[in-house]
Structures are given as C-alpha cells and as structure tokens.
Amino acid sequence: MRRISFWLLAIASVSGVLASTAPASGRADEEAVPIFGIKIPSGYRDWRLISVAHEEGSLNDIRAMLGNDKAIRAYRAGAPPFPDTTIIARIAWAYVPSEENDKVFGRAQSFVPGSAPDWYLQFMVKDSKKFAATGGWGYAQFNKDGKPADEAKLQTCFPCHEAIKDRDFVFTRYAP
C-alpha cells in the first residue's frame, strides 16, 4: 500500500488538541501522534458533517469528514483558506456490501461501513505557526484502538497535501 494514500481525503487542524475520554461521542486516547504532537480531539464524533467519500484501490473504504465548529463555519463562509484552530476529522470504515439490505432489494444495491481499518481516524489541525513547515497543518492518524501512526507514516502526509496548496492543503470540499 502506498503510504501517501493514508492521507488522501484530508482534513483540517489546530494546535493544542487535547486528549480526553468521550465514550459515546468519540474515542479516548492518551497517546499523542509523533512529530505533530496531536491527540484525538474530545467529542469529534459529535462534530458536524463536512462531506463523505469512497476511496478505491488499496484503501477501499467509505468515509466521513467531520469538522469542529471553526471548520464548519469556515467552510460555510467559503473556505479554503482555513483559520487557525480549524480541525478536520476523517473516519474511515471498510467498504462492504450490505447483505441485509441487498436481500430486501433482490440485487447488489448498498455499500456500507464495515470494520475499522488501520487508518480508522485521521485529523488535520491548523496552526500556522506551530506547523509552518507543513503548510500550517499538523497531521495525525490513529487505529481503532487509539494507537497513533508512527513517525515514518506521518512524514508521508505533507508531500501529498503539498500538491493542493491552492486549496489550503485540504482535499475535502463541503457537501451541501
């Protein structure tokens, strides 16, 4: 698998993201991502929807991008560019046919979220000073157990995002 594709449909960010326990509304994590020092933001699963996507190839996932209040306000006001303290969360699930739905319709019809892949959670955190070397964004990735990706993996993020500097390094557009 190409490591750069981990960061495919990316996503925003902010400095000072705190870990916390959020049993129903997001995963708890005490481990910070290497390099960028980002922890899983509290309550991200309660954030509002930015958009959805299906990624093909080795990823083969279906995903939702959620944004903190700063992100949603910025998108609705026409972002990119995004202000500091923006955070974009990306949740991915395996892309699987829904056997129970297909049975009702008598044909292949629905593809739905399956199990959590190793690249289950990603975050982009905007802090134009702290993350100046990577376009003003910090990057984080966690598996379903809250374990962060290693440094080598996280170093593959920016080279891909750099290609879309004119979109403030963010792949995802807002879906109305």
Next chain:
Amino acid sequence: MRRISFWLLAIASVSGVLASTAPASGRADEEAVPIFGIKIPSGYRDWRLISVAHEEGSLNDIRAMLGNDKAIRAYRAGAPPFPDTTIIARIAWAYVPSEENDKVFGRAQSFVPGSAPDWYLQFMVKDSKKFAATGGWGYAQFNKDGKPADEAKLQTCFPCHEAIKDRDFVFTRYAP
C-alpha cells in the same frame, strides 16, 4: 427507476416537524409532504452523523444519514427500536469521481458528492400513533429546491421498509 429504491437506506422520524428557514444549516421549506404531512426539519444539516453509504444501480449516489438528538441517543443506546420523536435525515448526492483528487494521485482514487439528485433529501419521522399504519414512521422526500415528492411516490416507501420490521423499519445502522 424503481420507486421503492427512493427509500432505500432509510431513516427515522417524529410528528410535528416544523418548517423553518435555516440558510446555513439546512434547507428552508414551507411545503409539507403529502400523506404524512412532514416538512423539512429545521437545522437538520447540523445534526450528528449516523452513517454513510453508496447506493448502486439507478440511484448511483453517495449519502449521509444524520440524526436528531433523539436518534443519536437511541442508536448509541442500542436502537432499534426507536422512540417517538426520532428523526433520521438522509442527504444524497450524485456519486462522481473526483477529477481534482485523482489528478494528485495519478489514478482513479476518490468518489465524492456531485450534484443533488431529485431524491436529495429524505426524512423518517417516528410517531407510533400518528403513523401507526406505516410501522410508526412517517416518510418524506424533497428535491434540492425543497419541493416534496408526490403522494404516489411516498406510497412506495412503506412496502420496502416493511421487509425490515425486525429493525424497526430502519435500514441504516450506526457507524462508530
């Protein structure tokens, strides 16, 4: 197109859903759906995410299911079944390749939301008394201009949902 597929990845509900203007957080609509009398709920675009899906065939869309507070609480507590005043919203967009993303990766990679189809918005509203004849749920559909589907179309909803009575007539499962 098979009309029943309009209601494919369905969704919840409540009586007394009010129309309102919500320019940034949802579409405004003054027209109620025939039969069920449901209007577009205020602020639905700000609701929390239940799940996502891709529908194949003539629908060929990518969609997000959002829930009001009652819906989210119920799902996280193990629903179905869902309590009265639950509302599930379903937003659909055309399923299109992202040319701008694919260009970065040099291959077909991303499928993202395109334009709004005629079945852009759907709602399921739970009111076990008011909608007793259709499993306790009322159904509504609107296009991007807020125009509701006609009665003939809405009468195709329940026959499909009836097949999943054991899931309280709701196709969508919560994606963690």
